[in-house]
Amino acid sequence: MLKKISPLFLLSIIIFSMYSCSSTKHINLTVEEKPLPIAKQTSIVSPPVKVEKIYSVGPVSYRAKIFIYNDTLFIGSTNKHIYMINLRTHDIKSFDIKEPIEAEIYADNYIYVGTTKGQLLKMDYKGDIIWKKQFSFPIVGSIVEGGGYLYVTTTNNTLYKIDKLDGKIMWEFHRNTAPMSVKGFSVPVITNDAIYIGFDNGMLYKLTKNGDEIWEVKVGKGELFVDVDSKAELTSSHVYATSTTG
Structure with missing residues (x-):
């Protein structure tokens, strides 16, 4: 019959075994702390913003821009439609012009729109075409008005006065x-006596109102992807422009 083992003796064996099996003769203890819950961050700077969906206008090119005239928003889409949205009532009108639009629309008493197939249209607000002009290349830039033109x-790389x-x-x-270029488009800047515009050849031009060159200046460095697509900014004594090469 086995003799009853003393608890003290059993504890001595366990301690001896732990020290014998450890090369460092230490017992490592790891304490894991429970992470505190992440506090929800609130901004005291940004005001509350109300987002309101006015209307779905379909696919819009990255080149297209919103134009606003007389409380009406104009935008063209690549699904061949012109959209006109009244910003007060949110009433919507749309016209199908049969060709994709990537240019900025211009509007006053009439609507002027260019297409990727090179058509320039003048329309009334009923959608009737007053006149149209066909060009050999797509109209993808901004349509700018100045002095009735x-x-x-x-x-x-052609600028037209119409x-x-x-x-x-x-x-x-x-x-x-x-x-090689990125096929961007500089917006022409119209002043009382001159026109400033950049082209994909890396140049910024100053023209007379009759379309004659006054000067040109190289802005883009190198020969490839040197487009001057920025809109020139004018001060009393300087002209500022950038190119895609920085």
Whole structure:
């Protein structure tokens, strides 16, 4: 019959075994602390923002811009529609012009819109076409108005001055593009006596109102992807512009 084992003897064996099996002769204890719950962060700077969906206008090109005239928002989409949204009542009108739009629409008493197939249209607010002009290259830039004329840029590096009344082309200014470009578009800046515009060849130009070159300056460095797509900014004595090469 086995003799009853003393508890003290059993504890001595356990302690001896632990020290014998450890090369460091230490017992490592790890204490894990329960992480505190993450406090919800609230901003005391940003005011509350109310987001309101006015209307779904379908696919819109990254080149397109919103134009607002007389409390009406104009936007063209690549699903071939012009959308007009009244900003007070949110009433919506849309016209199907059969061609995708990537240019900024211009509007006053009429609506002027360019398409990716090179058409420039003048329309009334009922959607009836007053006149239309066909170009050889897409109109993808901004349509700018100045002194009763429209200034329109096409993808082959050409700026046109067009009579708003009848669509007559007054002149065109063309320069060869760079071997490779990002096909962006500089918005022409119209002053009392000059026009400033950048092209994909890396140049910024100053023109007379008759379309004659006054000067050109190299802005983009190198020969590839040197586009001057920025809108020039003017002060009393300087002109500022950037290129895609920085």
